[in-house]
Amino acid sequence: MGKQLSPASREAAGQFPYLRVANVHLGRIDYADVNTMGFSSREREIYGLRPGDILLNEGQSLELVGRSAVYEGADGVYCFQNTLVRFRPSEQVLSAYAQVIFERWLATGVFAAIAKQTTSIAHLGSERFAALDFPLLPLAEQRRIVEVIDAVSAQERAIEASIAKLDMLKVSVMAELASMELGAFEGILERGPQNGIYKPASSYGSEGTPIVRIDSFRGGPSDFTRNLLRVSLSAGEVERYGLVTGDVLINRVNTPELVGKSTAVGRLVEPTVFESNMMRCRVRADRAVPTFVETWLGSSLAKTHFRMRAKSAISQASINRSDVRSCPFPRLDVPRQLNFLKRLAAVRDQQQLEEVELAKLGDLNRGIIDDLLDSGGRARARSAP
Template sequence: MSVESDDGAVGAPEIAAVELPASWCWAELDDLRSADERPVTDGPFGSNLATRHYTDSGPRVLRLQNIGDGEFRDVRTHISKSHFERLAAHEAREGDLVIASLGDDLPRACIVPEYVGPAIVKADCIRFRAHPEVSTEWLLQALIAPATKQHAAASLRGIGRARLGLNGIRSLPVPVPPAAEQRRIADALDERLARLGEITQLIAHARSYVTTLRKKVLLDAIPESAAWPEGWQAMTAGQAGIVDLGRARHPDWHDGPKMRPYLRVANVFEDRIDTTSLMEMDFSEGFGKYRLLPGDILLNEGQSPHLVGRPAMYKGIPEGVAFTNSLLRFRAGDEVLPGWALLVFRRHLHAGRFMREVRITTNIAHLSASRLKAVEFPVPTLDEQRRLIAETKGRLARVDALDLLLDKMEAHANALRRTLLAEAFAGRLVPQDPHDEPAEHLLKRIRVERETAEAERKAARRAAAQARRKSQSAAEQPASKASPPPAPTSRTPLSEGEQTTLPLEFTE
C-alpha cells in the first residue's frame, strides 16, 4: 500500500526493503495507467462468455493459459465477431499487459503481441493499458520481479487456487525510475534475459533427452509382451497381486477420535513419495483396510492423461498411513517382488500403456481398479527379478544423476534471473543519469493528464445528458392551439343588396 503526501507524491509501500535512487519513487500499478476511458479491466463473467460463444475462428479470447511468466503463450481460442463486438469493453490490443489474477506464482504477466489481432480477456485475466510515457517492457519486468511477487504472496486469498483479484493487481507497488531510465533498464534486461532464455531452452532439450533415455532403459529391461523371454509368466496385474482403491474423503471424517494421516495423489510422484504435506481424517472404522504396508505400490488413479498411473513404493515412513481414492494400491503376491512391480509399472507409465486404459472426466484422466487389474504383468523367476532390478536400478541411477544436474542448472538459472530483476529494480543494473526527469514529475504529469481527461469525459457526458433532456422535453411539449378567426363586427360595411342574417335564440 503506497502513502500519498500532501503534495500528491506517492511514498514507499510498507514492504519496501531497498533504498531507491534519488530520482526514483514508489507508485501503485494503477498510478501508471493511461488516460483512456477504461485502461484497466478484467474479463466478462458468467453467461456473457459461455461455451456457446466459442467458435473455430474469429477474434481471440486470452485466457490464463496464454499468460506465462514474462512471455505470451500462443494457445488459441476464438469467439464470433458479433459477440466480440458486444464485449468490446474487455478488448486487449497489441502492447497491452495481460496479468493473471488466479493461479500460482502471481502475478504472472505478458505483453500482447502484434500477431494476436482482435482479442478480449477472459475472467481472471486483467488487461492493463499503460500510459504512453511508461515503458511497457520495463513495467512487465517490474511486475514479475521478486519483490512484487513477494508482496503479492502476502495478499493472496481464496481456497484451493490462489487469487489476487482486480483490486490486488491495481494496488501492486512498483518502484518507478525516470522514463529514460525505464527504457535503459528494459534494453539491458532484454539482452541479459535473452541469454538466460537460451540456457533455459538448452536445459529443456536436455530434459527431453533424459526422458527418452529413461524410457529406453525401462523398455530394455521389460520389452513388449510379444518379446518377453522364455520362462516369463504372462499374468495380469490382478493375478500378480491385489489391487485396491483408497478410501473416499467425506466431511464427516474431517474430525474424530482416531485421526490418522493419509496419502493422496499430490504426495505420489514417480519413484518418490513426498510426505512434507500430509492430511488427516478420522478412521474410527476401516483403518485396517486402507493401511499401507512397506512394499505397497501406489499409483495415481486420477491425473492428467500422461501422468495417470504414476507409481511409487511406500517404504514404511511415516508409519500408520492410509491412502485415499485418488490412489490405487498394488500389493504384490508371493511370486512378485515389490521392486519388480514398481519397475513394471514405471515401464508402463513411460510406454504410454496406462493412457490406453484411462477414462477422462472434466479434464482429469482416471485409471480404475478394474482396468488396472487387466493390464499385462510379466513375472520372471524371483532370481531373474532380483537381477533385473539391480541392473536397471544402476542404469536409472546414472540417468537420475543427469536429471539432478539439470535441476541444479535450472535452479542456478532461476536464481540468476531473480538476482538480475532484483538488481534492476533496486537501481543497480544501469547507471542513473542526473539529467533525467525525476519519476515524481512523470507521475504528477500522468495524474494531471488523467484527471483532465476524466473531467472532459464527465463534462461531455453532462452535456450529452442535458441535450437528451432538452430534446425529450421538447418532444413532450403539447402543441399550441390555433387562434379562432376574428368575429365579424357591426361596423363591417355590406355590399349593396346584401342582407344581414341575425342569429336566433330559442328558449323553452
C-alpha cells in the first residue's frame, strides 16, 4: 500500500505528485487531477511507480473495491497513496494478463467477498489481496489470452464508438423539432386534459382494476399490460377514467425534473385506469400521431415549458390543464409526423442492434476469461509494498 496522507505531508518539503483512488478508474488512470504531498528520497524509492505496475482501489464502495488499472507512465514520475494497493508483477506474469484477472475478479465479486466493510467504505486489504489464488499460466499462454481479449475489446470499442455516433444522430434528428414552426398543444386535442382518479390506500389490493401510477412509466414508450397495482372501482369510475390505446398521459405532480413526463398508451389487455397525479389527453387522429406526441413531450422544448410553468411546493412541482394546453407543439401534418417517426425509429433500431452485438461480445469476453480461470495452475498473488 502507498503512503498515508497527513497534515505534515501536505506541508512537508519535497512535494511530489501521487495517485489516489480518484485517479484510478477501471482500465485507465486519469492524470488530470493529481495532488502532491511530501516524499523523502527513500519514500520515493518505496512508493515510486514503474511502468507495468497495477494500482487497485483499496478503499472504495463495496462494488468498486479492487477497481484497477495498469500504470503506463514514466518510471518514478508518480508515487501512490495508501488508498491504493500496488501489484508489481514478477517476470512470470504479464501486466496485461494480471489486469484481465483483476477486472474479472471485480466483475464476479471476488474482491467484494474478501473486503472488510467500515461504514460506507470497503477495504480490500493488501494481505487479503495477496492471499488470493492467482491463475498462473505459462507466458506464451498469457500472451495468447491477452491478444484474444485485446481483439474482442477492440471490437467492443468500435461498436461503442458507433453507438455514440448514433446517439449524436438521434440528438440531431430530435433537434430538428426545435426549428419547426410551433403552435399550441390545445390545437391537436380532442378531449382533455383530464385528471385521473384518487383512491385511498385501503382501496388497493390484489384484485380490482389495473391502475397506472407515476412509477408505472419513465417517460417515452411504456407497457401497461403487466406489473400494475389494482384498485377497487365502480363500473362508472372505470368508464370515466378508463384508458384507450392512443391516450397520452402527462405526469402533473412529481419532482421538478420529472413533472411533465409523458407516455402514449399502447396495447391494453383489460380495462385500465390512471391515478390523480397525471392527466389524460386524447388527440385528434387527423392532427396528431400519439407516438409523435409522446416523442415531442420528451423533447427539451416541451420539458422546458413544463419546468418553467411548474408550481413548486417543498420537493414537488405541479402543472395544470392550462400549462398542458399552452405547451408548444410543432405545426406538422400527420404524414410528416409519421415520416419523422420513421427516421427516428431507423436510428433507434440500428442502435439496438449495435447494443445487442456489444452484449454478445461482452459475454464472449467473460466466457474467454472464465475458460482461462478453469485451466492452468494456481499460485499466490504478490503485491509490492
